[in-house]
Amino acid sequence: MPGLLLRTLRGENLPARPIWLMRQAGRYLPEYRVLREQKGGFLALVYDTDAAAEITLQPIRRFGFDGAILFSDILIVPHAMGQDLQFLAGEGPHLSPALIDERLDALHSVPERLTPIYETVAKVRATLGSERTLLGFAGSPWTVATYMVAGEGSRDQHHTRAMAYRDPAGFQAIIDAITQTTIGYLAGQIVAGAEAVQLFDSWAGSLAPAEFERWVIAPNAAIVSALKARFPDVPVIGFPKGAGEKLPAYARETGIDAVGLDETIDPLWTARTLPAGMPVQGNLDPLALLAGGDELEVRARAVLEAFADRPHVFNLGHGIDKETPIAHVERLITLARSWRG
DSSP: OOOHHHHHHTTOOOSSOOBOOTTOSSTTSHHHHHHHHHHOSHHHHHHOHHHHHHHHHHHHHHHOOSEEEOOOOTTHHHHHHTOEEEEETTTEEEEESOTTTSOGGGOOOOGGGGHHHHHHHHHHHHHSOTTSEEEEEEEOHHHHHHHHHHSSOOSSOHHHHHHHHHOHHHHHHHHHHHHHHHHHHHHHHHHHTOSEEEEEETTGGGSOHHHHIIIIIHHHHHHHHHHHHHOTTSOEEEEETTOGGGHHHHHHHSOOSEEEOOTTSOHHHHHHHSOTTOOEEEEEOHHHHHHOHHHHHHHHHHHHHHTTTSOEEEEESSOOOTTOOHHHHHHHHHHHHHOOO
16 A cells, blocks of 8 residues: 555545654765765765665664655756756855856756766665655756756845746747756656655746746646646646745646645645645744744644645655754654544
8 A cells, every 4th residue: 555645645634644854865864975985076966876865765774654755856957958057165056157158058967967866766665664755856947947047046146036037938949948857857756766746836836927927837837747647646746945925826727636735835825726636745944843942843733734625745845954853753753643533
């Protein structure tokens, strides 16, 4: 029988709530920090399939989460599309050439850069028990495009938003290219053993409504449609961070199976507004987990109660903070697992 997480993502409203945390494989874990010190930089870890598989499994061994999320990065897609990718200490990711300065057709794809990711998925799947779900992921086209255009992250995606207004046809070509690469990339993860996939749209909240429709909803709908044609039983989670009042349209129009909620969304409003029966995921504030104390229990229970009448995957509203104490995570797991709808 499928595990609790997979059953929930497929629409079963079960008394027990599955739990996993975004960025659960990473810097808050001492065992991760030891391995990173041994192996070197972040990108080296991603492409070292043994190391990446080990990192994916570390939080499962320690906490017994219901889902294992692939250890990788959303910028593997532009790397495979031909941009150079570096992670610089204290500065974050850098992609070159930036598409604000260079044409898309100047890039030469390097699809073999995706192969190690599929190998990592296969290694994890061979080790992970059937009661736990292996989650693959990719960045959504809009968020990936913001890095490809600017060459780095930014506070308000100024360069990318301006390009989309100034040259919508040219920007559409970038979005289309990312969309097609992402379809193949997620399909490869599923073939290798991923049982569900998540689309991360970390910068969806920076767009005005009409642009949100064009650059977030439309490409995500294309990805979901293509995946469903090949893998109808594989759930797709959409996570449009910052979508706010645009969230119901995203949930209806993209075809996703479940929607991830950031911490700024009122769970009671969401429970009333989203399509009936749609699974939701989230949405505890990562800083509530970092702070701990009695307020952690209050906030966690509020999220659980809000979604009592629909399938719910307990998670954070974004990635776990690297300074989060292990004891706080353990307490959160106990809270989530002791709750019954």
